[in-house]
Amino acid sequence: xxxxxxxxxxxxxxxxxxxxxxxxxxxxxxxxxxxxxxxxxxxxxxxxxxxxxxxxxxxxxxxxxxxxxxxxxxxxxxxxxxxxxxxxxxxxxxxxxxxxxxxxxxxxxxx
Amino acid sequence: xxxxxxxxxxxxxxxxxxxxxxxxxxxxxxxxxxxxxxxxxxxxxxxxxxxxxxxxxxxxxxxxxxxxxxxxxxxxxxxxxxxxxxxxxxxxxxxxxxxxxxxxxxxxxxxxxxx
Numbered sequence: 001x002x003x004x005x006x007x008x009x010x011x012x013x014x015x016x017x018x019x020x021x022x023x024x025x026x027x028x029x030x031x032x033x034x035x036x037x038x039x040x041x042x043x044x045x046x047x048x049x050x051x052x053x054x055x056x057x058x059x060x061x062x063x064x065x066x067x068x069x070x071x072x073x074x075x076x077x078x079x080x081x082x083x084x085x086x087x088x089x090x091x092x093x094x095x096x097x098x099x100x101x102x103x104x105x106x107x108x109x110x111x
Numbered sequence: 112x113x114x115x116x117x118x119x120x121x122x123x124x125x126x127x128x129x130x131x132x133x134x135x136x137x138x139x140x141x142x143x144x145x146x147x148x149x150x151x152x153x154x155x156x157x158x159x160x161x162x163x164x165x166x167x168x169x170x171x172x173x174x175x176x177x178x179x180x181x182x183x184x185x186x187x188x189x190x191x192x193x194x195x196x197x198x199x200x201x202x203x204x205x206x207x208x209x210x211x212x213x214x215x216x217x218x219x220x221x222x223x224x225x226x
Contacts, residue, residue, distance in 0.1 A: 043115070
C-alpha cells in the first residue's frame with residue numbers, strides 16, 4: 001500500500017506562473033512532511049518542510065499548504081523559473097527517521 | 112551544505128556477482144540510510160544503521176543485502192549475489208540525529224546495472 005501519493009505525475013508551466021503540486025497520505029501518525037527537489041543525476045535535496053501542527057509554511061517562492069483533516073498538502077511554487085525544473089518528491093514520516101516518499105511530480109518550467 | 116559522497120556513480124556487473132556500493136556520509140553524522148530508486152520514480156527505504164547495527168529494514172532489504180561501516184570509514188551496501196531486479200539507483204543518506212523532523216542528506220546515487 002502506497003503511503004504517500006502525488007499528483008500530477010508531470011506538470012508544465014510557463015515562467016512566472018505558479019506551479020501547484022499535490023500530495024496526500026494515508027497514515028494519520030505522520031507528522032512531518034518534507035518536500036525534496038531532485039535534479040537529473042543528483043540525489044534528492046530537502047527544499048522545504050512542514051510539521052503537522054502548522055497549516056502553512058513559506059520560504060521565499062515556495063509555500064506548503066497543509067490540511068490535516070483531509071490528509072492533503074500541496075507545494076506552491078510562485079513565479080516559477082526554468083531553474084525550478086526538477087522532480088519534486090512529497091514525503092512523510094512519523095516519530096522515527098523512516099521517510100516514505102511519493103512517486104514524484106516532474107515539473108517543467110518553460111521560458 | 113553538507114555533502115554525502117557515493118562511489119562509484121555507475122556500476123555494471125553480471126548477474127550473480129557481488130557488488131559493494133560505497134558511501135562517505137557527512138562527517139559528524141551518526142545515522143545512515145540506503146534508499147532504492149527505480150527509473151527516477153519513488154524512493155524506497157531499504158535500511159537504516161546506527162552504532163554499528165541495523166536499526167530497521169524494509170521488505171526490499173533481501174537476505175542477499177548487507178550493510179556495514181567498518182572503523183568509521185565508508186558506509187557500504189553489499190549485494191551478494193546480485194539479481195536482475197537489483198538494477199536501480201541506490202541512494203545513501205545520513206543524518207545527525209534520529210527524529211521525524213531531522214534532515215536527511217542524500218548522495219547523488221550509484222546507478223547499478225545488473226546484466
